[in-house]
Amino acid sequence: MRTWEKNIRKVTPYVPGEQPRRDNIIKLNTNENPYPPSPEVRQAAKSMSTRAMRLYPDPAASDLVEALAYRYHLSNDQVFVGVGSDDVLAMAFLTFFNSDRPLLFPDVTYSFYPVWAELFRIPFETVPLNEKFRLVKEDYARENGGIIFPNPNAPTGVYEPLQDIRWILQHNRDSVVIVDEAYIDFGGKSAVKLIDEFENLLVVQTFSKSRSLAGMRIGYAMGNARLIRYLNDVKYSFNSYTMSRAAIILGVEAVNDEAYFRESLDKIITTRERVKEEMRELGFDFPDSKANFLFATHPDYPARELQAALKEEGIYVRYFDAPRTDNYLRITIGTDEEMNVFLGFLRKYRKK
């Protein structure tokens, strides 16, 4: 190692799901929405001024913040936006979890949490989910430097009812609690209605799943104005202008077209429920999912082999080689046509 390398922060980065550059695949590996963004988004993109691109964007991304505040019945100072929910969460880790006591999160959860903790040297402890991948709320009633969990959880899809979230908040008034709701729109109830009651609650959501804008990188957080101010102070100490003009313009349209949003959610939920039935018939087992994916295992098919066989056919699903999850596949809910191809493959695979 060279001397200049001594002062370098060395980390083991998060590995995102594969983004294959080839076409003609069925991409069920990174939980994207199978439907395009709203026609209003397309319209706005068409009429977007590239002349204006010479100018910096509004550093506060006010148009987008206002659209979100209006949508969730909040005031503008209760909303924070960032470059996808990963950016929002990274900023939140940096802002809120500066304690010698451990940050708590589930043992089976979004695998970026330990990576952020390592990056910012935040001590953490994982809290085991029960055998059904359910969160055990009592395990969070202990001293900690912060709490974070997704609801519905990733990669399991398991949704915890709001009364359990409230219980955890009632027992944790001395540290910041983040509920990561990347998948909430696919059937859960958002904890956003609890933010007036708990000033230490931050709710994080994203445009990458339900709003079909993974490619534009937009995420947001909602919480009381004090929490949002601290988050903005760190954001303005990191990068004044995180949201491009394009992200602001297209993001606003995606939020405003509520009818299109609902319609696309309904389609995905209908497909998900049908796929659940068919997969159960094929002998798969999975916790009930309120997200846009299923987390499934099969008594006869080792998950890694099945993943490889699917990939061979151009069907991408996600596999996590980690304790408790290494015989499961996470399968995004695509269009009906895509899921028919997927299910057709499983039927053939079974006969082998």
Next chain:
Amino acid sequence: MRTWEKNIRKVTPYVPGEQPRRDNIIKLNTNENPYPPSPEVRQAAKSMSTRAMRLYPDPAASDLVEALAYRYHLSNDQVFVGVGSDDVLAMAFLTFFNSDRPLLFPDVTYSFYPVWAELFRIPFETVPLNEKFRLVKEDYARENGGIIFPNPNAPTGVYEPLQDIRWILQHNRDSVVIVDEAYIDFGGKSAVKLIDEFENLLVVQTFSKSRSLAGMRIGYAMGNARLIRYLNDVKYSFNSYTMSRAAIILGVEAVNDEAYFRESLDKIITTRERVKEEMRELGFDFPDSKANFLFATHPDYPARELQAALKEEGIYVRYFDAPRTDNYLRITIGTDEEMNVFLGFLRKYRKK
């Protein structure tokens, strides 16, 4: 203070230049390019697929990295991209400056440096520029945990010749040295040609000035592959997908249209040299600038008063209320028409 606020990282954020939302102003306060991006950028925006926006972008932003590598005669693993050069610099501070010894940078420089240092708890010392705002290279030949300076410097516009940069690098082989070249295209020679010689040199540039894409948020760093790998490890530990599909697509076009880029630079440089002459005639004093702005003072006009008077007329320039700079204004070079209005105002102001 509530108990939950104890663990919060409290910082004093950077204050970006004002981005007024009104039209009909002459905006010479944040060093944007007065000319729009290349027609190729406009064309690419028009034909951009919004359907594809439902999908995550390429996390490595390979198309953009390749375009930059080709342009600067580097290999792909020598280029890093981020959400504006502020994002690149924030990541670089987090990655490279983990030392108990102080980071060194000039006393008069980009005011974001001490903000990043505070955010990441990096000890730092400022090194005074001489009375002509020139960098004194010998002052950097001392123990340190890293070095950063812009070339040309901001907000002075002063350019330091490459042999002085090389001298600093020769005397600092044990820590990372970052040359922040946001303004290099307006008349300086880039230190990028030194990266083969010094493996601890990182050169940072941006699309926000010379490439007319401040609104899209694109910055980049160039250095040896080891340095870039460390930076990517931190980036992938922060946010896998920083660059939106739109940023990648438009960024590539902006890099590739070299002819348009040169033409727009030539116009700005010609205007700058004329404005220098006229302002000298009006009694202003300023260090010679190789950037797209002038950093000017006048013996008879207090800078803050002049700034206020200009703003009254709808002409925005930047004022920094800090030691050594509090009687200067930083004036972006706009179009010839804009600078004529500005100079016309100064002529009238003088007579009062």
